Amino acid sequence: MKSNPQTPRAPIPGANYTTDTRNYPWHRPPDITDMDKAIEYVTKDLNDGPDGFRYMSMLGAGIPVTMVTDFIVTKGIGRGKWAPDLGILAAGPIARLLIIMAKTYGVEYEVAVEEKISLRSSQTLRELSGETELTPVPVEEEPGEEPEGFMAAPEEEQNSMLGYDEDTEELEDE
Amino acid sequence: MTFEEAIIKSVKAYLDGEMPTELLGASKESKYTPEYFDELEEELMKEPKKNKKEVEDEE
Numbered sequence: 001m002k003s004n005p006q007t008p009r010a011p012i013p014g015a016n017y018t019t020d021t022r023n024y025p026w027h028r029p030p031d032i033t034d035m036d037k038a039i040e041y042v043t044k045d046l047n048d049g050p051d052g053f054r055y056m057s058m059l060g061a062g063i064p065v066t067m068v069t070d071f072i073v074t075k076g077i078g079r080g081k082w083a084p085d086l087g088i089l090a091a092g093p094i095a096r097l098l099i100i101m102a103k104t105y106g107v108e109y110e111v112a113v114e115e116k117i118s119l120r121s122s123q124t125l126r127e128l129s130g131e132t133e134l135t136p137v138p139v140e141e142e143p144g145e146e147p148e149g150f151m152a153a154p155e156e157e158q159n160s161m162l163g164y165d166e167d168t169e170e171l172e173d174e
Numbered sequence: 175m176t177f178e179e180a181i182i183k184s185v186k187a188y189l190d191g192e193m194p195t196e197l198l199g200a201s202k203e204s205k206y207t208p209e210y211f212d213e214l215e216e217e218l219m220k221e222p223k224k225n226k227k228e229v230e231d232e233e
Contacts, residue, residue: 093211
């Protein structure tokens with residue numbers, strides 16, 4: 001069957017009123033709008049699931065508390081749990097929770113509230129955790145693209161195309 | 175200010191003992207104040223850690 005060339009490819013006017021708007025969690029109202037409830041959610045997440053141990057490993061590997069807090073807050077926003085402004089407000093208590101947890105488990109941590117956060121590569125984290133030795137990865141040079149058109153022409157031809165000739169160059173040199 | 179910087183600022187303020195006053199004015203008083211966490215930390219650090227044998231003996 002042939003397609004009708006008259007069929008429009010764009011949404012018809014009013015389509016936005018009938019389509020499902022629950023496309024991304026952060027596009028709909030957040031689940032939590034109260035700071036206490038947000039902290040209770042994080043506390044449950046830290047204690048019940050494997051996430052708590054993951055965060056402790058991250059702290060032990062040298063990732064600062066502020067960055068782990070950032071992970072938790074961003075994860076909550078991504079899952080539609082809270083809006084970014086509530087996440088920022090809850091960041092302090094979340095960081096305090098992480099610090100208390102780290103102290104209880106005897107994990108060494110750094111808060112890093114003064115310096116700017118710098119992302120660490122996976123290789124650096126492996127080195128910090130003592131997993132494997134760092135092995136330099138050889139970087140292969142990619143073959144450059146063959147010049148085409150004007151740039152592919154020999155220099156003499158390029159000069160002649162640009163209106164230069166050997167005589168003018170010599171005169172310019174003098 | 176980036177989001178990361180906002181997080182750092184918020185954490186720093188909270189660890190210095192400051193609460194987001196505007197938020198507190200807009201909603202009910204938060205339970206999770208710096209004092210609450212100080213008490214929680216004290217309580218948790220006081221609790222002696224039981225090893226596996228002690229737990230088994232108790233049972």
